[in-house]
Amino acid sequence: VIDRLLALFERVHxxxxxxxxxxxxxxxxxxxxxxxxxxxxKRPDLTADRYNAAAPDPWVRSITAPxxxxxxxxxxxxxxxxxxxxxxxxxxxxxxxxxxxxxxIEVRKQIPQVDGRPVSIDMYFVSGMRLAxxxxxxxxxxxxxxxxxxxxLNPVWALNDLAVHGWDNLDPAVARDLLTRPGAWxxxxxxxxxxxLLWGVASAADVIDDRYQWGVRIHDNVSELSLIDDPAPEPxxxxxxxxxxxxxxxxxxxxxxxxxxxxxxxxxxxxxxxxQAALFERSAQSSPINDAILDLIGDAxxxxxIPTIVYTAAVNDEVLAxxxxxxxxxxxxxxxxxxxxxxxxxxxxxxxTTIGRRAPGMVFNDVLHVGxxxxxxxxxxxxxxxxxxxxxLTPECEPP
Amino acid sequence: MKLRHRLRAYAIEAVIGLxxxxxxxxxxxxxxxxxxxxxxxx
Numbered sequence: 001v002i003d004r005l006l007a008l009f010e011r012v013h014x015x016x017x018x019x020x021x022x023x024x025x026x027x028x029x030x031x032x033x034x035x036x037x038x039x040x041x042k043r044p045d046l047t048a049d050r051y052n053a054a055a056p057d058p059w060v061r062s063i064t065a066p067x068x069x070x071x072x073x074x075x076x077x078x079x080x081x082x083x084x085x086x087x088x089x090x091x092x093x094x095x096x097x098x099x100x101x102x103x104x105i106e107v108r109k110q111i112p113q114v115d116g117r118p119v120s121i122d123m124y125f126v127s128g129m130r131l132a133x134x135x136x137x138x139x140x141x142x143x144x145x146x147x148x149x150x151x152x153l154n155p156v157w158a159l160n161d162l163a164v165h166g167w168d169n170l171d172p173a174v175a176r177d178l179l180t181r182p183g184a185w186x187x188x189x190x191x192x193x194x195x196x197l198l199w200g201v202a203s204a205a206d207v208i209d210d211r212y213q214w215g216v217r218i219h220d221n222v223s224e225l226s227l228i229d230d231p232a233p234e235p236x237x238x239x240x241x242x243x244x245x246x247x248x249x250x251x252x253x254x255x256x257x258x259x260x261x262x263x264x265x266x267x268x269x270x271x272x273x274x275x276q277a278a279l280f281e282r283s284a285q286s287s288p289i290n291d292a293i294l295d296l297i298g299d300a301x302x303x304x305x306i307p308t309i310v311y312t313a314a315v316n317d318e319v320l321a322x323x324x325x326x327x328x329x330x331x332x333x334x335x336x337x338x339x340x341x342x343x344x345x346x347x348x349x350x351x352x353t354t355i356g357r358r359a360p361g362m363v364f365n366d367v368l369h370v371g372x373x374x375x376x377x378x379x380x381x382x383x384x385x386x387x388x389x390x391x392x393l394t395p396e397c398e399p400p
Numbered sequence: 401m402k403l404r405h406r407l408r409a410y411a412i413e414a415v416i417g418l419x420x421x422x423x424x425x426x427x428x429x430x431x432x433x434x435x436x437x438x439x440x441x442x
Contacts, residue, residue: 013405014412023410027417028424035425199428207425214429 035207042210044074051102051125059118060105062125065169069212070199072136072170073124075144081120082113084384085141088152089129091313096363096371103370104150106377107384113396114147114388122146129154130163131293132191136170138297139177142304149301149308150384155315155332155354156279156368158294161287162259165191169212176200184296190289276367277325284331291339298342298350307391308348309383312336314356314376316364329354349387355379 009016044065046052051062065071076083086092086104094101104121111119122144124137134151141149157163175196178188203209243251252258266278301308312333319325336352343350356362359379363372370376378400385397 009412012408012412013402014409020409020413023413024417024420027414028420031418031421032424035421202424202428208428211428211431215431218429 032205032207036205039207039210039214041206042213044069044071044213046074046076054100055102055105057105057108060102060108060121060123062102062123064123064125065212067167068169070169070172070203071209071212072167072173073122073140073144075122075140075146076120078145078147080117082115082117082148083144083146084119084121084148084150085124085137085144085146086121086150086152087124087134087137087141088150088313089125089134089154089157090127091152091154091368091370092123092125094370094373095365099372101373103373103377103380106373107381110377110381110398110400111384111388111395112398115394126167128166130157130166131159131290131297132165132174132187133167133170134158135293135297135300136167136174138300139174140170142300142306143177146306148384148388149306150380151297151301151308151310153294153310153312153336154368155312155329155336156283158283158312159287159290159332159335160279160283161285161290162282164289164293171196172200172203174200176203181296181300183299187289187292187296273322276319277322277328280319280325280328280332280367284328284335286335294336294339295342298339298344298348301348302343302345305347307387307393309387310343310348310350311380311383312352312354313368314359314362314364314370315354316367317356317360317362318364319367320354320357347391349383 006016014020046061046063047056049062049064061076063073063075065074075085084104088103092103094103094106102123102125104123108119108121113119122141124141126133126137129137134153138149138151171192175188175192177200178184178192179197199208207214249258266275270278298310301310315329320329333352333354340350340352355376359374359376361374362370362376363374365371381397385395388395
């Protein structure tokens with residue numbers, strides 16, 4: 001192809017040289033910048049987010065873009081507010097008795113102001129958040145220059161090597177951030193690719209950064225266009241053939257779906273209680289990649305002066321009362337505690353013990369997901385107020 | 401090289417550079433999210 005191109009160029013008296021390559025690169029940069037200037041900037045609509053629609057609050061909102069959107073997080077303004085970044089997964093939700101809320105919403109009711117500024121909470125809420133996603137969110141929060149950070153560690157997944165990484169749309173921003181963090185390069189080499197770095201750097205241009213939103217718009221406009229006449233098949237009335245095992249695996253979208261079924265620790269036909277015990281047991285075992293990422297999270301927050309709380313999310317009291325599982329939870333807490341050195345800084349509070357032990361009376365929908373927060377919001381608000389006072393701030397703490 | 405040939409060479413370089421920029425933007429817009437013609441390998 002190159003020979004043919006060169007022959008074609010020769011025919012029009014164009015002899016490429018290194019100088020012409022440099023000029024082409026310059027035109028390329030000019031072209032991208034020109035398109036960047038001409039195309040209007042896009043911004044995700046946070047009010048359209050389904051979690052914000054379900055639990056609207058003027059001071060607390062999820063800022064996570066849809067899965068697939070490489071912008072990842074869309075922080076709100078820090079002007080004239082005390083901004084808290086709250087990082088966590090589905091354990092932040094409380095769903096029960098017709099009430100849908102988030103732990104940060106209930107905590108914010110008890111800390112309306114800090115230093116005379118209204119508290120505003122950006123939730124880096126990632127459904128199905130795994131530890132690498134959590135690291136991405138922490139890096140984003142630090143980049144966004146927030147006033148305080150709260151990090152929820154999910155005891156089921158924080159140390160579980162069956163699913164380390166769920167939201168790969170966050171990878172380009174992580175790759176760019178890690179350029180200046182050489183200590184994270186071994187983990188970056190394990191989870192990221194060169195393409196992530198390229199996209200991450202190119203995202204400096206809004207026209208590249210907004211590509212998901214442009215893509216969805218193009219999709220809406222062209223999805224009905226087709227040159228192929230492909231009518232929908234007539235319904236035959238017969239039951240569709242069940243998918244083969246291989247097709248079922250092909251339909252899986254994230255690794256945990258595979259490992260949930262083929263986890264080497266437990267037979268998938270075992271009762272739920274046995275599989276749950278196995279899940280906790282798996283989390284209590286050694287996992288070097290999880291250990292490395294957890295230390296990186298600690299290093300990242302310890303290197304800042306941002307007041308930070310890192311807590312371990314609550315698990316169901318029934319789990320703690322079951323000796324067969326409780327021992328695994330204690331092992332998880334012990335293993336989390338082994339990372340205390342990474343979080344050892346004046347601005348960081350790290351608690352490897354599940355916070356549910358200090359908030360008895362919570363209601364759960366399963367081992368981890370909350371039905372009623374009970375006293376949890378009060379416990380968290382108390383911890384945050386203590387941290388702010390110790391950090392020289394003046395919080396307005398209102399008990400419920 | 402004649403001036404005419406040199407100007408033509410510059411024009412070809414500009415077309416290639418700007419064309420690549422347009423191509424990269426199109427690939428970016430169509431390689432993310434729920435787009436039907438996905439070029440994730442690129």
